[in-house]
Amino acid sequence: MLRQALLGVSRSSSIKTLTVRAPVTRQVVSRFVAGEEVEHAIDATRRLTESGLLVTIDHLGEDTTDRAQADAVAGAYAALLSGLTAAGLADRAEVSVKLSALGLLLGPDGPQIARANAEQICHAARNAGTTVTLDMEDHTLTDATLEVLRELRRDFPDTGAVLQAYLHRTEADCRDLAYAGSRVRLCKGAYAEPASVAFVDQREVDRSYVRCMKVLMAGAGYPMLATHDPRLVEIGRFLARDHDRASESYEFQMLYGIRPAEQERLAGLGHQVRVYLPYGNDWYGYLVRRLAERPANLTFFARSLLTRS
Numbered sequence: 272m273l274r275q276a277l278l279g280v281s282r283s284s285s286i287k288t289l290t291v292r293a294p295v296t297r298q299v300v301s302r303f304v305a306g307e308e309v310e311h312a313i314d315a316t317r318r319l320t321e322s323g324l325l326v327t328i329d330h331l332g333e334d335t336t337d338r339a340q341a342d343a344v345a346g347a348y349a350a351l352l353s354g355l356t357a358a359g360l361a362d363r364a365e366v367s368v369k370l371s372a373l374g375l376l377l378g379p380d381g382p383q384i385a386r387a388n389a390e391q392i393c394h395a396a397r398n399a400g401t402t403v404t405l406d407m408e409d410h411t412l413t414d415a416t417l418e419v420l421r422e423l424r425r426d427f428p429d430t431g432a433v434l435q436a437y438l439h440r441t442e443a444d445c446r447d448l449a450y451a452g453s454r455v456r457l458c459k460g461a462y463a464e465p466a467s468v469a470f471v472d473q474r475e476v477d478r479s480y481v482r483c484m485k486v487l488m489a490g491a492g493y494p495m496l497a498t499h500d501p502r503l504v505e506i507g508r509f510l511a512r513d514h515d516r517a518s519e520s521y522e523f524q525m526l527y528g529i530r531p532a533e534q535e536r537l538a539g540l541g542h543q544v545r546v547y548l549p550y551g552n553d554w555y556g557y558l559v560r561r562l563a564e565r566p567a568n569l570t571f572f573a574r575s576l577l578t579r580s
């Protein structure tokens with residue numbers, strides 16, 4: 272309930288202004304975000320890879336309503352990929368992209384604009400020797416995102432998808448996407464969704480995650496198990512053993528700043544672990560989703576605001 276309320280309230284522009292302006296917000300942001308500039312993302316990538324982790328970098332931003340801004344986001348990714356190449360990190364870091372940041376919502380031409388921008392990023396990633404994964408946003412964009420994914424995969428078959436276990440449809444989507452070469456990141460889902468399309472009870476979401484994970488781990492694709500949930504990680508490890516999966520045929524993924532010791536522990540056990548690393552100045556939506564996931568984060572944030580004001 273708290274989660275749904277927080278995600279709903281976050282749409283208010285006055286709440287956004289208040290939050291973004293509070294000086295203490297920056298401290299909380301820095302737990303989850305590498306920094307505002309591309310150099311910050313590259314420095315953090317270097318540190319993470321030195322600890323044996325892989326990285327996927329997200330240039331923060333979503334729901335772009337302006338064509339020039341959408342094109343600028345594609346340019347920012349191209350610059351990021353050049354920076355990764357120059358730093359010698361492109362073999363251990365890929366990029367994650369939100370189609371709404373690339374223009375998906377720009378009216379009837381939105382899907383075409385987003386696809387063209389995504390293609391540009393895929394080209395830059397290929398030149399750098401790495402890959403792109405399309406983040407998944409709220410359920411109103413699922414079909415459009417999967418359609419762009421299908422189109423991109425014709426030329427860039429290694430483009431990764433994200434599926435959200437909280438959606439009723441996802442087990443079937445996992446079956447469709449569990450084919451050889453198909454990279455699929457499975458997460459629980461981070462948006463406020465209605466009961467008509469999503470499981471609302473967290474136990475139902477967890478059960479759905481297990482069913483989806485079973486489909487992906489039994490399939491011929493490349494599963495990317497994105498969760499910090501210790502029980503789900505253990506089930507993922509069990510399924511990998513059960514299906515005789517080589518350690519390079521799947522990976523675990525976690526968010527920057529969340530359970531970092533567990534990330535290193537899993538890597539130490541021989542698993543591939545990739546950290547989702549956001550950077551940029553448009554961090555508000557991302558921060559709210561992280562606060563909504565865990566009431567303790569919210570308490571920490573509220574306490575910091577009170578003690579500093």
Ligand code: FDA
Nearest residue numbers: 406407458459460461497498499500524525526547561564
């Ligand atoms: P759950 O929320 O149950 O958390 C399990 C445990 O993890 C908690 O008990 C706590 O210990 C820790 N934890 C989880 N979240 C925390 C937080 N914010 N702060 C501190 N501790 C926390 N979603 C989406 O809709 N579209 C997407 O494209 C992506 N992409 C994505 C990529 C990657 C690599 C990850 C790891 C996650 C996403 N997500 C996402 C987010 C995902 O849907 C989900 O909201 C979060 O991962 C939290 O869910 P968990 O599976 O970790 O379980």
